[in-house]
Amino acid sequence: MTDSPEQNESRDFIRERIRADLADGTTGALVTRFPPEPNGYLHIGHAKSICLNFGVAEEFGGRCNLRFDDTNPVKEEQEFITAIEADVRWLGFDWGEGAHFASDYFEQLYAWAEHLIEAGLAYVDDLSAEEMREYRGTLTEAGRESPHRQRSAAESLDLFRRMRAGEFADGARVLRAKIDMASGNINLRDPVLYRILHAAHPRSGTAWCIYPTYDFAHGQSDAIEGVSHSICTLEFEDHRPLYDWLIDNLPTPSRPRQYEFARLAVTYTILSKRHLTRLVDEGHVGGWDDPRMPTLSGLRRRGVPAAALRDFIGRIGVAKSAQTVEVAQLEACIREHLNQSAERRLAVLKPLRLVIENYPKGESELLDAVNNPEDPAAGRRQLPFSGELWIERDDFMEEPPKKFFRLAPGREVRLRYAYFVTCTEVIKDAAGEVVEVRCRYDPETRGGDAPDGRKVRGTIHWVSAAHAMAAEVRLYDHLFSRPDPGAEGEAFEDLNPDSLVALEDCQLEPSLTEAEIGQAVQFERQGYFAADPDSTPERPLFNRTVALRDSWAKIRKQQTAKR
Numbered sequence: 001m002t003d004s005p006e007q008n009e010s011r012d013f014i015r016e017r018i019r020a021d022l023a024d025g026t027t028g029a030l031v032t033r034f035p036p037e038p039n040g041y042l043h044i045g046h047a048k049s050i051c052l053n054f055g056v057a058e059e060f061g062g063r064c065n066l067r068f069d070d071t072n073p074v075k076e077e078q079e080f081i082t083a084i085e086a087d088v089r090w091l092g093f094d095w096g097e098g099a100h101f102a103s104d105y106f107e108q109l110y111a112w113a114e115h116l117i118e119a120g121l122a123y124v125d126d127l128s129a130e131e132m133r134e135y136r137g138t139l140t141e142a143g144r145e146s147p148h149r150q151r152s153a154a155e156s157l158d159l160f161r162r163m164r165a166g167e168f169a170d171g172a173r174v175l176r177a178k179i180d181m182a183s184g185n186i187n188l189r190d191p192v193l194y195r196i197l198h199a200a201h202p203r204s205g206t207a208w209c210i211y212p213t214y215d216f217a218h219g220q221s222d223a224i225e226g227v228s229h230s231i232c233t234l235e236f237e238d239h240r241p242l243y244d245w246l247i248d249n250l251p252t253p254s255r256p257r258q259y260e261f262a263r264l265a266v267t268y269t270i271l272s273k274r275h276l277t278r279l280v281d282e283g284h285v286g287g288w289d290d291p292r293m294p295t296l297s298g299l300r301r302r303g304v305p306a307a308a309l310r311d312f313i314g315r316i317g318v319a320k321s322a323q324t325v326e327v328a329q330l331e332a333c334i335r336e337h338l339n340q341s342a343e344r345r346l347a348v349l350k351p352l353r354l355v356i357e358n359y360p361k362g363e364s365e366l367l368d369a370v371n372n373p374e375d376p377a378a379g380r381r382q383l384p385f386s387g388e389l390w391i392e393r394d395d396f397m398e399e400p401p402k403k404f405f406r407l408a409p410g411r412e413v414r415l416r417y418a419y420f421v422t423c424t425e426v427i428k429d430a431a432g433e434v435v436e437v438r439c440r441y442d443p444e445t446r447g448g449d450a451p452d453g454r455k456v457r458g459t460i461h462w463v464s465a466a467h468a469m470a471a472e473v474r475l476y477d478h479l480f481s482r483p484d485p486g487a488e489g490e491a492f493e494d495l496n497p498d499s500l501v502a503l504e505d506c507q508l509e510p511s512l513t514e515a516e517i518g519q520a521v522q523f524e525r526q527g528y529f530a531a532d533p534d535s536t537p538e539r540p541l542f543n544r545t546v547a548l549r550d551s552w553a554k555i556r557k558q559q560t561a562k563r
C-alpha cells in the first residue's frame with residue numbers, strides 16, 4: 001500500500017518534519033490523530049487527512065488515533081460517528097484500541113478551565129453574543145475589554161460552577177480566556193472557552209449543560225493523547241498561537257505541535273459539510289451516500305475501490321499551497337484500478353431487438369468469454385446465445401455516416417465472442433421508429449473469427465433475449481455543472497440538472513445476477529458499474545462508477561501539447 005520508506009521521507013514537508021523530529025529526538029515516538037467532528041459524513045477531502053495521518057504513522061512506526069471532536073451536541077449524531085468509523089475502516093486504516101472522543105475528556109477539560117480561572121487567565125463574561133461581537137473589534141481595529149473582565153477569580157469560579165450546575169439559560173454567560181483584546185490575531189482576543197448549551201450529547205447525554213469550544217478542546221485533547229504532530233488544514237494556522245497559549249498555561253501531560261497543510265478541493269463538486277448537509281436536507285440528492293456525493297460512502301456505493309482513492313490521494317501530494325484537483329484526475333485513477341481488477345460483462349443499456357433468421361428456432365448454445373483480459377486468473381465464463389438478442393440501439397444506424405462501423409442495412413459485423421451477422425431487414429413501428437433488425441449469421445464464424453480470413457470493421461455487444469436479466473442502470477454526471485460551483489453566486493444554482501440519468505429497461509447478461517453489491521464490473525464498451533445496495537433479485541440496480549472514455553488522458557494530451 002505504501003511506497004518505499006526513502007521515497008516517503010522526502011515526499012512532502014510534513015514527512016520531512018517528522019523525519020527530522022525523530023532524528024534529533026524532538027519526538028520520541030510519532031503519534032498523530034484524525035479528528036473529525038461527527039456532524040456529517042466524511043468526504044474526499046477528509047480522505048486526504050486520513051491518508052496523511054494514518055499514512056505517516058504507518059510509515060514511521062508510530063500510532064494514529066481516530067478522535068471525534070464532539071464538542072457541539074447540537075449538530076452531532078451517533079449516525080455520523082458510526083458512518084465515520086465505517087468509512088475510515090473501508091479506506092483501509094485501523095486505529096487500534098477503540099476510538100477516542102473529546103467528550104471522554106470533558107471532566108479533565110472542565111478542571112483545566114477552573115485552573116485557568118484560578119490563575120487569573122479566564123473569566124466568566126455576561127455579554128450577549130451580539131455585544132461580544134461588537135466588542136471584538138475588526139481586523140484593523142483593536143477590540144474593547146468586557147466590563148466583566150476584571151471580575152475576581154473567586155466570582156468567576158462561582159459563576160462557572162453555577163453555569164455547570166444549570167442555573168443559567170443558553171447564551172446567558174460564557175467562559176473566556178483572558179489574553180489580549182488588542183491582539184492583531186483575533187483568535188487571541190479573549191476567545192470563548194465554554195458556552196452554555198442545554199442540549200443532550202450523543203455520548204455524555206444530559207450530564208453536561210456547558211460544553212467546551214472546539215478551540216479549547218482540540219489542543220488539550222491532543223495533549224491528553226500524547227499526539228506529537230497535530231496535523232490540520234491551513235485555516236487553523238491563525239489558531240495555533242491560541243493553542244500554544246493554552247498549552248503553555250495548563251499542566252498538560254504533553255506538548256503537541258501543530259502543522260498545517262492545504263485543504264483538497266476537487267472540480268465540479270463541493271467539499272464543505274455545511275453545503276453537503278444542505279444537499280441532503282433539501283433533497284437535492286438521495287442521501288449522504290448518494291453516488292453523486294463526494295462523500296466516501298457515496299464513492300463506495302458508486303463502486304470506487306478504496307485502493308483507487310488511496311492511490312489518488314498519494315498522487316496529489318501534500319503541500320501548503322491551495323490545491324484544486326481536476327475531477328478527471330480522480331476518474332482516471334479509478335479507471336486505472338478497475339481496468340486491472342474489474343471483470344468484464346456484456347450489458348445492453350438501450351436495447352434494440354435483433355433476430356437471426358437462420359438460427360435454429362428455439363435453440364441456444366453457450367459461448368466462451370474472457371472475464372478479464374488484464375488478469376488471466378479471473379478465468380472465463382459461459383455466455384448463453386440464441387436467435388433473439390438485444391443489441392445497443394446506438395450500435396445500429398439505418399443511414400450510417402462515414403466512420404460509423406457498427407451495424408447498418410447490408411453490413412456485416414462481429415457479435416462479441418459469438419458470430420458474424422449481416423443485417424438483412426429493418427422493422428419499424430407506425431411512427432417510423434426502428435423496433436427490430438433482422439440478420440443472418442455465418443455459423444462458420446463461431447467464436448468471432450471467419451475461417452476464410454474476411455474482416456469486419458465493427459464488433460458490438462449483445463445479450464440473449466431469453467436469458468437476459470432486466471435491470472435499472474443509473475448513469476451519473478458531475479453534481480455541479482461548473483468546475484467551481486458557487487464562484488459566481490449561490491453554489492446550489494450551479495447544480496447539474498442532468499447529474500442522474502436512470503435507464504429503466506436495460507438487459508444484462510445473466511451472470512450479473514451474482515454481482516456483489518459495490519463490486520465494480522466493466523460493462524464492455526460502456527464503463528465500470530457496481531450493483532447498488534438497494535439492488536434485489538426482483539429489481540436489480542446498477543450504478544455507473546465511471547465511463548470508459550478517458551477524458552483525463554485527453555486533457556493531459558492537450559496540456560502537454562500547449563507546453
Ligand code: ATP
Nearest residue numbers: 035036037045046048049232233263264271272273
Ligand atoms: P468541512 O469544512 O467540510 O465542514 P471540517 O474541517 O469542518 O470540514 P472536520 O470534521 O473538522 O471537518 O475535519 C476533520 C479533519 O479533516 C480536520 O483535520 C480537517 O482539517 C480535515 N479536512 C476537512 N476537510 C478537508 C479537505 N477538504 N482537505 C483536507 N483535509 C480536510
Ligand code: MG
Nearest residue numbers: 036037069214
Ligand atoms: Mg472543522
